Amino acid sequence: xxxxxxxxxxxxxxxxxxxxxxxxxxxxxxxxxxxxxxxxxxxxxxxxxxxxxxxxxxxxxxxxxxxxxxxxxxxxxxxxxxxxxxxxxxxxxxxxxxxxxxxxxxxxxxxxxxxxxxxxxxxxxxxxxxxxxxxxxxxxxxxxxxxxxxxxxxxxxxxxxxxxxxxxxxxxxxxxxxxxxxxxxxxxxxxxxxxxxxxxxxxxxxxxxxxxxxxxxxxxxxxxxxxxxxxxxxxxxxxxxxxxxxxxxxxxxxxxxxxxxxxxxxxxxxxxxxxxxxxxxxxxxxxxxxxxxxxxxxxxxxxxxxxxxxxxxxxxxxxxxxxxxxxxxxxxxxxxxxxxxxxxxxxxxxxxxxxxxxxxxxxxxxxxxxxxxxxxxxxxxxxxxxxxxxxxxxxxxxxxxxxxxxxxxxxxxxxxxxxxxxxxxxxxxxxxxxxxxxxxxxxxxxxxxxxxxxxxxxxxxxxxxxxxxxxxxxxxxxxxxxxxxxxxxxxxxxxxxxxxxxxxxxxxxxxxxxxxxxxxxxxxxxxxxxxxxxxxxxxxxxxxxxxxxxxxxxxxxxxxxxxxxxxxxxxxxxxxxxxxxxxxxxxxxxxxxxxxxxxxxxxxxxxxxxxxxxxxxxxxxxxxxxxxxxxxxxxxxxxxxxxxxxxxxxxxxxxxxxxxxxxxxxxxxxxxxxxxxxxxxxxxxxxxxxxxxxxxxxxxxxxxxxxxxxxxxxxxxxxxxxxxxxxxxxxxxxxxxxxxxxxxxxxxxxxxxxxxxxxxxxxxxxxxxxxxxxxxxxxxxxxxxxxxxxxxxxxxxxxxxxxxxxxxxxxxxxxxxxxxxxxxxxxxxxxxxxxxxxxxxxxxxxxxxxxxxxxxxxxxxxxxxxxxxxxxxxxxxxxxxxxxxxxxxxxxxxxxxxxxxxxxxxxxxxxxxxxxxxxxxxxx
Numbered sequence: 001x002x003x004x005x006x007x008x009x010x011x012x013x014x015x016x017x018x019x020x021x022x023x024x025x026x027x028x029x030x031x032x033x034x035x036x037x038x039x040x041x042x043x044x045x046x047x048x049x050x051x052x053x054x055x056x057x058x059x060x061x062x063x064x065x066x067x068x069x070x071x072x073x074x075x076x077x078x079x080x081x082x083x084x085x086x087x088x089x090x091x092x093x094x095x096x097x098x099x100x101x102x103x104x105x106x107x108x109x110x111x112x113x114x115x116x117x118x119x120x121x122x123x124x125x126x127x128x129x130x131x132x133x134x135x136x137x138x139x140x141x142x143x144x145x146x147x148x149x150x151x152x153x154x155x156x157x158x159x160x161x162x163x164x165x166x167x168x169x170x171x172x173x174x175x176x177x178x179x180x181x182x183x184x185x186x187x188x189x190x191x192x193x194x195x196x197x198x199x200x201x202x203x204x205x206x207x208x209x210x211x212x213x214x215x216x217x218x219x220x221x222x223x224x225x226x227x228x229x230x231x232x233x234x235x236x237x238x239x240x241x242x243x244x245x246x247x248x249x250x251x252x253x254x255x256x257x258x259x260x261x262x263x264x265x266x267x268x269x270x271x272x273x274x275x276x277x278x279x280x281x282x283x284x285x286x287x288x289x290x291x292x293x294x295x296x297x298x299x300x301x302x303x304x305x306x307x308x309x310x311x312x313x314x315x316x317x318x319x320x321x322x323x324x325x326x327x328x329x330x331x332x333x334x335x336x337x338x339x340x341x342x343x344x345x346x347x348x349x350x351x352x353x354x355x356x357x358x359x360x361x362x363x364x365x366x367x368x369x370x371x372x373x374x375x376x377x378x379x380x381x382x383x384x385x386x387x388x389x390x391x392x393x394x395x396x397x398x399x400x401x402x403x404x405x406x407x408x409x410x411x412x413x414x415x416x417x418x419x420x421x422x423x424x425x426x427x428x429x430x431x432x433x434x435x436x437x438x439x440x441x442x443x444x445x446x447x448x449x450x451x452x453x454x455x456x457x458x459x460x461x462x463x464x465x466x467x468x469x470x471x472x473x474x475x476x477x478x479x480x481x482x483x484x485x486x487x488x489x490x491x492x493x494x495x496x497x498x499x500x501x502x503x504x505x506x507x508x509x510x511x512x513x514x515x516x517x518x519x520x521x522x523x524x525x526x527x528x529x530x531x532x533x534x535x536x537x538x539x540x541x542x543x544x545x546x547x548x549x550x551x552x553x554x555x556x557x558x559x560x561x562x563x564x565x566x567x568x569x570x571x572x573x574x575x576x577x578x579x580x581x582x583x584x585x586x587x588x589x590x591x592x593x594x595x596x597x598x599x600x601x602x603x604x605x606x607x608x609x610x611x612x613x614x615x616x617x618x619x620x621x622x623x624x625x626x627x628x629x630x631x632x633x634x635x636x637x638x639x640x641x642x643x644x645x646x647x648x649x650x651x652x653x654x655x656x657x658x659x660x661x662x663x664x665x666x667x668x669x670x671x672x673x674x675x676x677x678x679x680x681x682x683x684x685x686x687x688x689x690x691x692x693x694x695x696x697x698x699x700x701x702x703x704x705x706x707x708x709x710x711x712x713x714x715x716x717x718x719x720x721x722x723x724x725x726x727x728x729x730x731x732x733x734x735x736x737x738x739x740x741x742x743x744x745x746x747x748x749x750x751x752x753x754x755x756x757x758x759x760x761x762x763x764x765x766x767x768x769x770x771x772x773x774x775x776x777x778x779x780x781x782x783x784x785x786x787x788x789x790x791x792x793x794x795x796x797x798x799x800x801x802x803x804x805x806x807x808x809x810x811x812x813x814x815x816x817x818x819x820x821x822x823x824x825x826x827x828x829x830x831x832x833x834x835x836x837x838x839x840x841x842x843x844x845x846x847x848x849x850x851x852x853x854x855x856x857x858x859x860x861x862x863x864x865x866x867x868x869x870x871x872x873x874x875x876x877x878x879x880x881x882x883x884x885x886x887x888x889x890x891x892x893x894x895x896x897x898x899x900x901x902x903x904x905x906x907x908x909x910x911x912x913x914x915x916x917x918x919x920x921x922x923x924x
Contacts, residue, residue, distance in 0.1 A: 005046060007141030008036025009083055011133070012116070016126055018544055020612040021572030022605055023120040024104060028572075029091075029129045031119040032110065033084045033137070038144065039115040044080030052143050053077070053086070056152055057093040063103075065089070082107075083140050084117035090136035091121050091129070097156070098163035100124040110595075128163045135159050169193060171209045171461040178476035184490040185576060187552060197483060198490035200522065200556035204483040209431050210458045211483060218428035222457040223268050225302050228427060235426050237419055238451040242304030248289040254303040255285045261306040263453075264288040266296030270456070277306060277395040291369070307437040307451045311397035312408065314417070314434040315464055315475060316424035318482040321417045323464035323473035324441065326406040327397025330364045334385025340374055341366070341381040344393065352466075353402075361468065364393055364402035405463035407470025408441055415444040423452055430482065433459025492556060494575065495715050498563045498606045499584025499622075501764045502708045503542070505735075505743045506584060507562045509696070509712035512739065513721060513729030519558040522550035526562065526758075527741060531555060543567030544574020551575060568608050569594045580718045581609035581635075582620040582711050586627040587763035592801045603627040613637040618718035620711060623651050623665075640718045641665040642710040644703070655680070666714040668706070675700060677710065679717060688713060689727050695734035701774035702744060704767040705735070742886035744771075749893050751875030756889060759882045760796050762807040768880070769815035776878055789877040790852075792816035793869050795862075795884065798828035798835050805835060809842025813853035816880070818872070819843050821858045822865035824884040836860055866892050 013032040017023070023030060043049055054060055054074070063073035073089055085107040095102050105121035123129025135155060142150045168176065172193045179186055179197050187196045193208045204212045210219070221227050226244045233239045243254040244267060255262045264285065265275040274295025276288035285303070292301045311327040332343035344364050347353070353361040364370075370393045371381060377391060385391050397403040416436065424432035438450020445451065464473045484490050497507045504525045511523045515533060523530045524546040529537040531553055537546070542564035550559050563573065586603045596602050610619045610631045617637035622628040624643050632639045641658060642665065645651040655665045665680045668691070677688040692700040694709060709730055716726045735744040737756075745756040755775075759768045776790055794812050796805050812819050821836045821843070836858045843856040859865040862884055870893075873879050883889045 005041040005144050006037050007144045007147070008034070008038050009087065009137055009141050009144075010034050010036070011137055014130065014133070015570065016130070017572035018126075018548075019571070019573035019575045020577070020608055021568065022608055023106065023118070024122065025611065026104065026122060026576070028104065028120050028122050029126075029133060031087070031133055033087060033117050033119055035083055035115045035117065038083050041144075042080035042082055043077045043086060046144065049143050050074070050077040053090070053139075056139065057090060057097075059093045059096050060089055063089055063093070082117065083144075084119050087133070087136045087140050088119045088121050090139055091119075091132040094132040094135055094156075094159060095123065095128060098128065098160055098167070100128065100163075102129075125163070125166055127166050131159055131162055166191060168195075169208060169460075169462075170465060172206065174461050174465050174476040175206060175209075175479050178474075178480045182480065182484070182490075184480070184484060185551075187548060189552075196552060197480075199551045200492040200559065201520065201554060202484075202488075202490050202492060202557075203552065203554055206483075208458050209461060209479070211430060211479070213430045213482070214457065215428045215430075219457040221427050222429060222432070222455045223270075225265065225267055225454060228455050229304075231426050232423055232452055232455070235422065237423055237426070238445050240305040240307050240451045240453060242302055245289075245301050245303055246299065248286045251289045251301060251303050252282050252285050255279065255282075258303065258305045263304050263306045264292045265302050265304070266292050267300040267302050268297050269295045275396050279306075304453070307449070307453060309437045309439040309448070309450055310441070312412075312436040312438065312441045313405075313459070313463060314412070314420035314436060315459060315461070316421055316429070316432045316434060317475065317478040318430055319421060319425060320478070321409075321412070321420055322475045322478050324408045324412050325463040325467060326408050326441070327399070327463065328404045328406065328468075329392055329397045330370075330394040330402030330404075331390055331392045332364075332385075334387055334389035334391065336387035337384065339382050339384050340379055340391055343385075343391070361404065361466075362400055362402050366393065370394060399460065399463050404468035405470075407464070407467040407473065409464075409471075409473055412441045413444050415446070416441055419445065419452070423455055427455050429455070429457055431459065431479065432456065492551070492559055493580070493719055494559045494561065494578040495580040495582065495719055496561045496563050496573070496578040496609045496612070497582040497584070497711075497715070498565075498609050499582075499628075500587035500589045500602075500761070501767065502584045502704060502711070503562045503564070504758070505696070505705065505740055506582060506708045506712050506715075507560050508740050508743075509708060509730070509733050510582075510715050511560045512733045513712065513716045513726055514558050514560075514719075516729045516732065517721060517725050520555050521558045521560060522553055522556035523560045524550060524562055526564070540564075544571040547574040563609055565590055565596070565602065565605050566594075568605050569596070573608065573612060577612045577614050577617070578609060579614070579617045580620060580715050581613050581617070582715045583607075583610060583622060583628045583631060584707070584711055585622055585625045585763070587761070588804070589761040589763060590800070591804070593799060599627065603631070607631045607634050610634045611636075618664075620714040620718055622707070622711070623655055638718075639663065640714045641667075642707075642714045643667050644707055644710065646670060659683070664714075664717065666710045666717070668710070675706070677713060679713070679723065686723060688723060689730055694730050695732075696730075696740075696744075698735075698744070698746075698771070698775070699778075701778065702735075702771045704764075704771065705744065737886075737890060741890075742883055745886075745890070747890075747893055749870065749896050752870065752873045753876075753878050754893060755878070755880045756883055756886060756893075757880065758886070759794075760808075761800070762804060762811055765794070765808055765811040765815075768882075769811060772815045772878065772880055789818065789874065790816045791818045791820065791869050791873055791877060791879045793820045793822060793865050793879070793881045794839065795822045795824055795882055796835060796839060797824060798826070798830035802838055805838035806842035806845065809839040809844075809856075810846040810851075812839075813843045813846030813851040813856075816853055817855070818869075819853050819856045820865050820869050821856065822862050823860045825862070833858070833860060863888060863892055870896055 011031050012034050015030040017028045065073035065076050088105045088107045102122040108118045110116035195206050197204045229239045241258045245251040261280045263277050274292040279285045279288050313325050315323045348363045353363045394401045420434040423434050433456035435454040437453050438445045439448045464475050497503050507525050511521045514521050520532045524541045526540045526542050528535050529541045529546050542562045544567050547561050588599045611634050613619050615636050618640050619635040620640045623641040641655050643651050659680045662682045667678050668675045669678050675691040679686040679688050691697050691706050696705045713726050737745045742758045747754050796808050821840045823836050840856050847853050859868045
């Protein structure tokens with residue numbers, strides 16, 4: 001153990017998971033921290049550390065940690081725990097300080113790296129969680145060795161202010177809490193209060209208390225107080241007399257016509273700003289006019305008769321009164337010893353008071369208007385009011401000016417309730433705040449002389465959900481009821497597909513099946529984002545951001561996501577759960593990246609999809625792959641197996657036992673006529689289709705697509721598609737460029753049979769090689785040739801391991817006579833020629849061992865490699881091109897065909913390919 005601890009705790013890496021991930025079922029922040037010398041100093045070896053920590057974050061006393069009881073974490077501190085673990089709990093406690101009740105966290109050492117730890121904890125707001133992580137690390141280091149530049153109180157206050165800036169207001173949060181309680185998903189659309197509830201075609205949007213159903217015309221009417229009063233008056237509702245004025249002289253004349261006292265307010269104001277009461281003479285009106293006009297965007301002021309009484313807010317949701325609150329203006333009560341200023345400070349010290357809307361109450365603001373109001377009551381701010389004296393600091397009862405609220409929901413007279421509901425209907429607001437001024441809400445306003453003084457769009461909920469006096473009203477419920485009536489659906493079905501090879505083709509098959517059923521399918525894949533068969537974004541879109549893009553699209557009613565390893569490691573799934581998870585296979589690819597060094601670790605990453613399956617969902621698993629088969633233990637829902645094994649094998653026996661227990665599976669049953677895809681559900685067996693009659697399987701030769709077909713059919717069956725729709729979808733899906741670009745696209749160019757595919761790893765090359773062998777044998781028979789030449793243009797990505805690149809070359813050499821090695825445009829950190837050299841090295845190793853290949857050539861540029869291969873191919877040969885930019889390659893092949901049709905013959909000088917080429921569909 002080192003003699004003296006030093007504040008060495010540092011954050012090495014930070015990741016934000018925005019959905020299910022390898023560490024957690026829910027969104028989380030992942031820190032990789034380095035303890036440095038602190039690895040030798042657990043908490044029990046640091047004198048005073050625990051006491052100081054608990055004094056700064058007393059909420060840590062409530063943490064149970066692994067002990068499962070209150071105070072469990074304190075026990076761990078006293079026994080001795082490492083400081084990475086302390087940082088985790090400190091980050092959670094800091095979030096709890098600002099009201100985010102997050103309790104999920106774990107800390108694990110990084111295998112093989114002393115002093116490195118994975119620290120994972122949940123978050124409610126991403127920016128707050130990250131700020132909590134940084135402050136937690138600074139705090140731990142400060143407790144190890146005092147940092148004179150670290151001011152804990154100032155840092156904590158800044159953290160709280162930051163959290164308040166990004167936090168949802170009480171109205172938005174109330175709606176979200178209600179939505180979450182009903183399992184309605186939500187997505188924050190900006191840094192403010194714009195939120196989407198639900199997914200795809202079921203999505204609704206809210207911004208504070210405005211909703212997707214809120215009429216823009218109604219909002220415009222409500223923001224124009226003169227127009228609102230005219231409408232309500234025309235409907236026979238009680239409203240004050242009023243006139244609209246643009247100058248102080250006009251306001252004075254209007255006040256004389258209406259009769260003193262009058263109220264002046266900005267025509268388009270809100271939150272009570274610029275509202276001046278008790279104007280009893282010309283001087284009052286002129287002074288009030290300047291204040292009101294300054295708060296009006298259009299410089300227009302409303303002069304209206306002052307209705308005497310108490311201030312009530314009636315909240316109308318979907319045409320019905322949901323809550324009523326009496327609003328009391330900001331004030332203090334004298335105690336005979338404190339000055340007005342001291343009484344205000346005492347009131348603002350209430351922990352329920354904060355700045356703006358982030359807390360239950362708003363701090364009382366002492367401005368010039370407040371000082372003047374106090375003076376009019378006979379006091380100065382430094383005077384001591386007698387005990388029991390009531391001193392007003394604002395004339396209006398708005399919560400935003402420091403007022404308090406008293407719940408009066410069940411006290412209102414039925415006639416007043418009816419008037420409030422009619423006012424909301426007249427303006428046309430789905431959510432409205434109707435402001436009454438009347439002596440007593442329990443008496444009819446038409447008899448007591450009260451009136452509606454204002455109608456508010458987007459009314460705040462705070463006075464109802466957190467009244468100062470009285471019972472809180474759960475008004476978020478009718479809001480969510482209005483957006484999602486009982487029984488309404490908020491989620492769209494999500495099918496997620498992962499695996500080392502075959503993800504894109506399987507995803508396209510599933511999408512094609514449901515498109516044929518009339519669904520508006522949103523699909524993400526390595527080619528881009530597709531909405532209802534329209535390509536919106538052309539890029540590698542197999543990550544979580546693309547998934548969220550689909551879930552936000554209002555046309556989508558069914559989602560199919562290709563999920564890649566990289567996206568899961570980088571950000572998680574990007575959504576909560578998938579109804580159907582499909583895992584095709586787990587093969588050694590992408591190893592050595594982001595801490596994934598073994599195929600077992602890779603399987604753990606892909607199993608995140610299975611863990612994200614709910615109890616009523618399904619996991620479609622490849623029973624022929626041991627690593628995939630083991631994922632069944634991680635599934636909360638039902639498992640649907642698919643297998644290419646023949647009857648009588650151990651795998652088929654397992655599947656038969658699964659089906660006898662009521663399970664589901666898709667299998668192949670061979671016969672003299674071919675292979676039949678069979679759907680098994682419990683004791684029933686239903687024939688689906690002959691594999692050789694499905695275009696994507698190339699008469700059954702493309703075994704990888706036979707497997708993909710089984711997976712796609714199983715996913716569609718699990719998602720509720722009828723068998724006849726699945727059958728029709730599979731029969732009409734082909735690997736043409738239009739349905740499956742870059743995946744086994746077959747074209748004939750000048751008598752050369754060309755296959756364009758995206759194969760880029762050794763496991764994929766094994767399957768492609770099997771297809772090449774079967775196709776080559778078939779071609780030899782049809783062309784009456786003993787052995788047509790097979791030419792392969794191959795490549796791999798630069799971020800693969802050296803041994804993976806060599807293995808790719810070795811496998812390719814077993815199936816091709818000539819191998820042309822090229823490189824991708826992006827080298828991913830490699831030097832030009834390095835990747836091709838390693839692949840070619842593997843080819844030569846296989847050649848030395850007696851492989852089929854007799855010649856290997858390196859042509860680094862993709863298009864040049866295609867031209868070179870085409871130039872040496874003869875009629876009847878088979879050319880397989882493993883592409884990076886499939887559109888450019890297809891464009892080059894079309895150019896070759898065009899040159900041949902023009903009578904120029906094949907030439908290595910064929911025109912350059914168009915990078916934006918899209919092949920012309922053949923005529924019917």
